[in-house]
Amino acid sequence: KAGVTQTPRYLIKTRGQQVTLSCSPISGHRSVSWYQQTPGQGLQFLFEYFSETQRNKGNFPGRFSGRQFSNSRSEMNVSTLELGDSALYLCASRGGSTDTQYFGPGTRLTVL
Amino acid sequence: QKEVEQDPGPLSVPEGAIVSLNCTYSNSAFQYFMWYRQYSRKGPELLMYTYSSGNKEDGRFTAQVDKSSKYISLFIRDSQPSDSATYLCAMSYQNSGGSNYKLTFGKGTLLTVNP
Numbered sequence: 430k431a432g433v434t435q436t437p438r439y440l441i442k443t444r445g446q447q448v449t450l451s452c453s454p455i456s457g458h459r460s461v462s463w464y465q466q467t468p469g470q471g472l473q474f475l476f477e478y479f480s481e482t483q484r485n486k487g488n489f490p491g492r493f494s495g496r497q498f499s500n501s502r503s504e505m506n507v508s509t510l511e512l513g514d515s516a517l518y519l520c521a522s523r524g525g526s527t528d529t530q531y532f533g534p535g536t537r538l539t540v541l
Numbered sequence: 542q543k544e545v546e547q548d549p550g551p552l553s554v555p556e557g558a559i560v561s562l563n564c565t566y567s568n569s570a571f572q573y574f575m576w577y578r579q580y581s582r583k584g585p586e587l588l589m590y591t592y593s594s595g596n597k598e599d600g601r602f603t604a605q606v607d608k609s610s611k612y613i614s615l616f617i618r619d620s621q622p623s624d625s626a627t628y629l630c631a632m633s634y635q636n637s638g639g640s641n642y643k644l645t646f647g648k649g650t651l652l653t654v655n656p
Contacts, residue, residue, distance in 0.1 A: 433584075462643070472585075472629065472646040485643055519584055521644075529575065530644060532584035 431456065433522050433533035441539045447508040450536045454501050454522030461503040462530060463495060466517040475518075478503050507538075515540045544568050547630055547647025556656050560617040564630035564647045567611065571632040571645075574606050576615045579627045579649065588628075589615065620654045627651050 434453045442448050454461050463475040474487040478497035495505040501522075507514055517537050521530040547564045554560055562576075573592045577585035589604040591597045597604045605614040613632075617624055627649040 435584075464644075471648040472631075472644075474643045474645070477643065487643070528573075529587055529590050531587060532577075534584045537582075 433520055433531055435518075435520050435533040435536050437536060438534065439537050439539075441541065442510050443541050444510055444512060446510050447506065448510060448538060450505045450518055450520075450538075452503045452505070452520030452522075452533060454503070454520075455524065455531060458522035458524035458531075459501055460523040461497055461501065462521045462523065463503070463505050464519045464521065464532075465489070466519055466535070467515075472519070475505070510540045512540050514538065544645050545630065545632060545647045548650055549648050551651040551653060553653045553655060554620055556620060556622060556654055558620050558654070560620050560624070560652060560654075562615040562617075562628050562630075562650050562652070564613050565611055566613075566632055568632075568634075568645075569608075569611065570634040572635065573633045574604070574613050575631040575633075575644070576602075576604055577629040577631060577646075578624075579629060581626075585629055620652075622654050622656050625653045 436451045460479045462477040464472050465475055466472045475489055475493055476483055476495055477485040481497045492508045497503045517535045519535045520533045523530045545566045576589040578588050579585045591604050591606050594606050594608045601618045603616040629649040630647040631644040633644050
C-alpha cells in the first residue's frame, strides 16, 4: 500500500504571498490531519478533515485553512504569509483498526 | 505547564547500548500513547502504539506506560547507528465523537548512536 504523499516537498515564498500544499492519504483512509513542525514549538496540530468536513481545529489564526475532496485528498492554504510560517508542514492520514496516524514526508516552506 | 514534556537531549550512546527515552504528561485524559521516529528531513514514522498501562515489546523496542505517574518510556536494546534519529512521544484521547484525532507531541529527543 502506498504511503501518504505530499506535494510539493519544498517551497520558497515571500512575505504576503499565499501558498497551497497538497496531501494524498493512504488508500482507504478518510481522515487527514495537518501539523506544523518548527524547532521552537515542535509539532502542533492545525486541523483535521473527515469526509470533506473539518472536524477539529488547533490554535492557529484564520490565515490557515484547508479543505478535503471527495477522494480524501486534502489541501492546506496559508494566506498573507509571515516569516514565522516557515516550517515543515506534515500531513497525517488515519484509518484502519488501530486508529493510528501515519505521516507523509512533509512540505518544507521557507518564507523570505 | 506544557501538556507533554520531553527532554530534547541530545543523547549520544555507543553502539550496542540500551537507550531509555522518556516523557511526562499532565493531562490525565490521555489514553493513547505513541512513539514516533523522525529521521532528518523526513516525516515521523510510527514505532509503537499503546493504550494501556504496562509494557509492549516489538523487536528491540519496548514501550512502557505508567498512567498513575503520567510517565511513558521507550527502551531500545542493542542500539544501532541506524537508530540515530529524533524520537517523539505523542498522546491523544477520544473526543466526544469517539475519534482519536489530535496528537499532542513532546518536543522530541535527538539520539545519536556511535559506531
